[in-house]
Amino acid sequence: xxxxxxxxxxxxxxxxxxxxxxxxxxxxxxxxxxxxxxxxxxxxxxxxxxxxxxxxxxxxxxxxxxxxxxxxxxxxxxxxxxxxxxxxxxxxxxxxxxxxxxxxxxxxxxxxxxxxxxxxxxxxxxxxxxxxxxxxxxxxxxxxxxxxxxxxxxxxxxxxxxxxxxxxxxxxxxxxxxxxxxxxxxxxxxxxxxxxxxxxxxxxxxxxxxxxxxxxxxxxxxxxxxxxxxxxxxxxxxxxxxxxxxxxxxxxxxxxxxxxxxxxxxxxxxxxxxxxxxxxxxxxxxxxxxx
Amino acid sequence: xxxxxxxxxxxxxxxxxxxxxxxxxxxxxxxxxxxxxxxxxxxxxxxxxxxxxxxxxxxxxxxxxxxxxxxxxxxxxxxxxxxxxxxxxxxxxxxxxxxxxxxxxxxxxxxxxxxxxxxxxxxxxxxxxxxxxxxxxxxxxxxxxxxxxxxxxxxxxxxxxxxxxxxxxxxxxxxxxxxxxxxxxxxxxxxxxxxxxxxxxxxxxxxxxxxxxxxxxxxxxxxxxxxxxxxxxxxxxxxxxxxxxxxxxxxxxxxxxxxxxxxxxxxxxxxxxxxxxxxxxxxxxxxxxxxxxxxxxxxxxxxxxxxxxxxxxxxxxxxx
Amino acid sequence: xxxxxxxxxxxxxxxxxxxxxxxxxxxxxxxxxxxxxxxxxxxxxxxxxxxxxxxxxxxxxxxxxxxxxxxxxxxxxxxxxxxxxxxxxxxxxxxxxxxxxxxxxxxxxxxxxxxxxxxxxxxxxxxxxxxxxxxxxxxxxxxxxxxxxxxxxxxxxxxxxxxxxxxxxxxxxxxxxxxxxxxxxxxxxxxxxxxxxxxxxxxxxxxxxxxxxxxxxxxxxxxxxxxxxxxxxxxxxxxxxxxxx
Ligand SMILES: Nc1ncnc2c1ncn2[C@@H]1O[C@H](COP(=O)(O)OP(=O)(O)OP(=O)(O)O)[C@@H](O)[C@H]1O
Ligand SMILES: [Mg+2]
Numbered sequence: 117x118x119x120x121x122x123x124x125x126x127x128x129x130x131x132x133x134x135x136x137x138x139x140x141x142x143x144x145x146x147x148x149x150x151x152x153x154x155x156x157x158x159x160x161x162x163x164x165x166x167x168x169x170x171x172x173x174x175x176x177x178x179x180x181x182x183x184x185x186x187x188x189x190x191x192x193x194x195x196x197x198x199x200x201x202x203x204x205x206x207x208x209x210x211x212x213x214x215x216x217x218x219x220x221x222x223x224x225x226x227x228x229x230x231x232x233x234x235x236x237x238x239x240x241x242x243x244x245x246x247x248x249x250x251x252x253x254x255x256x257x258x259x260x261x262x263x264x265x266x267x268x269x270x271x272x273x274x275x276x277x278x279x280x281x282x283x284x285x286x287x288x289x290x291x292x293x294x295x296x297x298x299x300x301x302x303x304x305x306x307x308x309x310x311x312x313x314x315x316x317x318x319x320x321x322x323x324x325x326x327x328x329x330x331x332x333x334x335x336x337x338x339x340x341x342x343x344x345x346x347x348x349x350x351x352x353x354x355x356x357x358x359x360x361x362x363x364x365x366x367x368x369x370x371x372x373x374x375x376x377x378x379x380x381x382x383x384x385x386x387x388x389x390x391x392x393x394x395x396x397x398x399x400x401x402x403x404x405x406x407x
Numbered sequence: 408x409x410x411x412x413x414x415x416x417x418x419x420x421x422x423x424x425x426x427x428x429x430x431x432x433x434x435x436x437x438x439x440x441x442x443x444x445x446x447x448x449x450x451x452x453x454x455x456x457x458x459x460x461x462x463x464x465x466x467x468x469x470x471x472x473x474x475x476x477x478x479x480x481x482x483x484x485x486x487x488x489x490x491x492x493x494x495x496x497x498x499x500x501x502x503x504x505x506x507x508x509x510x511x512x513x514x515x516x517x518x519x520x521x522x523x524x525x526x527x528x529x530x531x532x533x534x535x536x537x538x539x540x541x542x543x544x545x546x547x548x549x550x551x552x553x554x555x556x557x558x559x560x561x562x563x564x565x566x567x568x569x570x571x572x573x574x575x576x577x578x579x580x581x582x583x584x585x586x587x588x589x590x591x592x593x594x595x596x597x598x599x600x601x602x603x604x605x606x607x608x609x610x611x612x613x614x615x616x617x618x619x620x621x622x623x624x625x626x627x628x629x630x631x632x633x634x635x636x637x638x639x640x641x642x643x644x645x646x647x648x649x650x651x652x653x654x655x656x657x658x659x660x661x662x663x664x665x666x667x668x669x670x671x672x673x674x675x676x677x678x679x680x681x682x683x684x685x686x687x688x689x690x691x692x693x694x695x696x697x698x699x700x701x702x703x704x705x706x707x708x709x710x711x712x713x714x715x716x717x718x719x720x721x722x723x724x725x726x727x
Numbered sequence: 728x729x730x731x732x733x734x735x736x737x738x739x740x741x742x743x744x745x746x747x748x749x750x751x752x753x754x755x756x757x758x759x760x761x762x763x764x765x766x767x768x769x770x771x772x773x774x775x776x777x778x779x780x781x782x783x784x785x786x787x788x789x790x791x792x793x794x795x796x797x798x799x800x801x802x803x804x805x806x807x808x809x810x811x812x813x814x815x816x817x818x819x820x821x822x823x824x825x826x827x828x829x830x831x832x833x834x835x836x837x838x839x840x841x842x843x844x845x846x847x848x849x850x851x852x853x854x855x856x857x858x859x860x861x862x863x864x865x866x867x868x869x870x871x872x873x874x875x876x877x878x879x880x881x882x883x884x885x886x887x888x889x890x891x892x893x894x895x896x897x898x899x900x901x902x903x904x905x906x907x908x909x910x911x912x913x914x915x916x917x918x919x920x921x922x923x924x925x926x927x928x929x930x931x932x933x934x935x936x937x938x939x940x941x942x943x944x945x946x947x948x949x950x951x952x953x954x955x956x957x958x959x960x961x962x963x964x965x966x967x968x969x970x971x972x
Contacts, residue, residue, distance in 0.1 A: 588827065588828075588831045588841060591820060591824050591827055591828050591831075592828060592831065594817065594819055594820055594824075595817045595820065595828045597819070598817040598818060598819050598820070599815050599817060601779065601799075601815075602811065602815035602817065603817075603828065604779070604798065604799040604800045605777060605779060605799050605803065605808070605809055605811070605815075606803060606808070606828050606829040606832060606877055606878070606881060607800050607803030607804055607808075607829065607831070607832025607881055608800055608828065608831075608832070609798075609800045610800075
């Protein structure tokens with residue numbers, strides 16, 4: 117029973133991280149219909165940004181969130197302007213956008229190798245080793261912090277998309293770019309901003325993940341796949357659906373430890389991905405675009 | 408059916424192809440190739456065959472797979488296990504490895520009704536799940552410490568001709584597919600599955616057929632790879648980087664063409680050899696930039712460049 | 728026995744009954760017109776008959792045999808083929824190659840080489856001088872002829888035409904109408920055609936079925952249908968001018 121509570125709690129804590137990762141991928145797909153295959157690379161960059169700020173400049177990882185957000189946002193806008201904008205739209209753009217962004221991921225990886233070598237790194241602060249007792253379980257403060265941030269972000273995102281002018285414009289473009297052009301919305305600008313927001317979320321997810329797990333320049337593929345599972349499961353960009361899907365993935369992964377050798381638990385996500393795609397391509401909660 | 412390569416009759420292509428094959432076959436006999444060159448060419452042949460077979464899915468059907476390493480690994484390990492288990496000739500082991508890999512590839516059947524990015528991402532998942540499973544299955548693959556085969560120098564030397572033979576076979580098959588009704592149906596499925604079905608094309612059947620054939624050929628190259636290196640390790644054989652290699656070779660050369668993956672694989676292997684020797688720290692980035700430039704400026708890769716060059720030349724000749 | 732029939736054919740999308748318990752039949756050698764306002768369920772009816780989508784209830788019978796559960800590609804092999812309201816050429820194949828894809832699935836109903844048949848069909852629809860062009864270079868009328876040619880190349884027994892005349896200028900429309908009649912007379916193909924262009928459908932059809940909200944509201948010869956007050960109310964009254972313009 118104690119073990120059960122332990123596992124359940126760690127699943128909840130993990131879900132916050134997964135949700136943050138997935139929103140980044142989901143919002144870009146929801147608005148631009150582009151799967152950002154460089155998503156894992158941006159997550160990895162976010163981790164390194166936080167690491168550099170902490171290691172070289174002594175900035176606490178939680179305080180560096182705004183810096184990472186700003187830097188990743190700019191990276192995303194640049195990715196859109198320089199790369200994604202020039203892709204053919206529609207069906208033909210599918211494989212091309214994948215390959216293009218995949219190429220960019222390789223460049224990011226290579227950049228990280230050059231700057232930081234291939235060694236495993238992690239962000240360890242005073243927080244990392246301290247813990248509090250919840251329901252009889254020891255919980256590390258950094259995990260709780262990740263959950264807290266991971267819960268604030270979706271709420272903020274939801275409010276942004278529904279309450280602000282810009283957010284409404286983004287949702288409108290997601291629904292129907294053509295009629296937005298007609299009523300004078302600058303669709304290209306919205307696309308750029310959305311790509312920026314998506315990569316900013318990925319960057320933060322990388323930073324948060326770096327406070328929990330080790331990373332290296334090759335990291336990112338399992339983050340990409342997990343984000344994709346969550347996005348598909350959650351119904352393509354629906355904010356509450358994504359949150360719930362993140363929880364489902366985390367629970368399944370964490371509890372797989374009970375029945376599978378630990379080495380294979382990471383395969384659970386991959387298998388789930390394929391099952392979800394094949395059985396419920398519209399997501400568990402129905403297909404919605406930026407609900 | 409008429410060739411789609413306009414301006415060139417099939418006969419000169421066929422003649423050129425056969426001449427090149429024959430020249431490569433006698434090359435080591437007439438020239439003193441260094442062992443390094445001989446072996447590099449062998450590896451190039453294996454890569455070319457794999458890239459051409461990947462292209463049957465990624466190019467002809469438009470189903471871009473990021474998981475072909477799964478069949479490469481299955482073919483390799485099955486062949487290796489057969490060689491270790493019974494004194495059968497290596498080519499038979501490769502063949503069986505290929506067949507098993509082809510059947511294994513059919514495991515992706517449910518994912519085949521996904522299209523575009525969905526299919527591609529599903530193949531990443533399938534490929535990685537396969538890698539983890541086989542790494543875990545130590546009794547079969549030796550786990551992360553891998554599997555050693557008896558070293559056979561003579562076989563490694565002969566692999567040059569086996570590899571070349573496979574390339575000739577797979578190139579011919581690609582060309583025949585491309586020129587036949589089969590190829591047209593694959594391209595129709597790629598363009599619009601529903602419209603193809605409304606003209607009588609069974610997308611399910613052809614996708615299953617092509618993924619099995621493609622997986623089988625890649626599986627055979629996996630078996631040859633095992634014989635070549637006498638040591639294989641699941642994290643390498645099933646690795647994501649290997650899956651990416653197939654994609655890169657085809658994209659660099661020109662997805663969906665016959666010549667493309669062939670050229671692309673040659674360039675890929677040589678470039679890799681050069682980069683690993685001289686600039687190992689830039690290896691990934693160069694491929695990344697190459698991908699970006701190709702997608703943005705010449706989606707048909709080297710083949711597209713060659714076609715443009717050919718058109719320029721024809722235009723010039725026309726003026727004179 | 729009719730060549731093709733539907734029995735209580737029904738398709739619902741969520742709460743919407745796009746096709747509602749429809750009984751239809753098509754006789755050998757007939758041209759059947761299907762008319763109805765936008766959203767009446769005409770295209771959905773074709774998709775059901777062609778096997779592109781499965782029905783919610785009911786059945787499609789060919790020669791009295793139920794075709795239930797047959798996907799589109801098997802219906803083509805059985806001799807039932809449809810064209811698309813929004814034409815769907817394969818842009819990566821040349822005109823003749825587009826037609827070859829259809830010609831490969833004529834089953835035992837055609838003789839001669841695939842390529843010869845494709846070329847013959849292209850000549851029949853008047854696209855012989857565009858054989859090696861790519862569909863993107865054709866005019867709308869050309870693309871509609873290509874759509875027709877691909878379907879004809881499957882040597883169908885039943886040809887379903889979804890608004891092939893709509894959007895063409897009067898001369899092109901006239902030419903295509905002539906072509907449709909020749910398909911029936913010279914190639915012995917039975918035709919179901921959806922059309923908003925009233926003069927065309929009225930002059931070509933042996934019989935007309937009127938759909939509204941998924942249901943058959945009238946059926947008869949063109950003359951009978953035009954004078955049916957229900958039809959005039961539901962459709963012709965408001966749309967007649969729009970259709971002929
Ligand atoms: N895949 C679908 N999902 C949900 N609703 C659909 C779908 N296809 C068609 N419908 C709806 O079913 C109804 C019938 O559509 P259908 O296309 O068959 O009409 P139609 O008679 O062909 O109209 P038109 O003359 O405009 O071509 C419409 O209300 C349409 O919105
Ligand atoms: Mg319609």
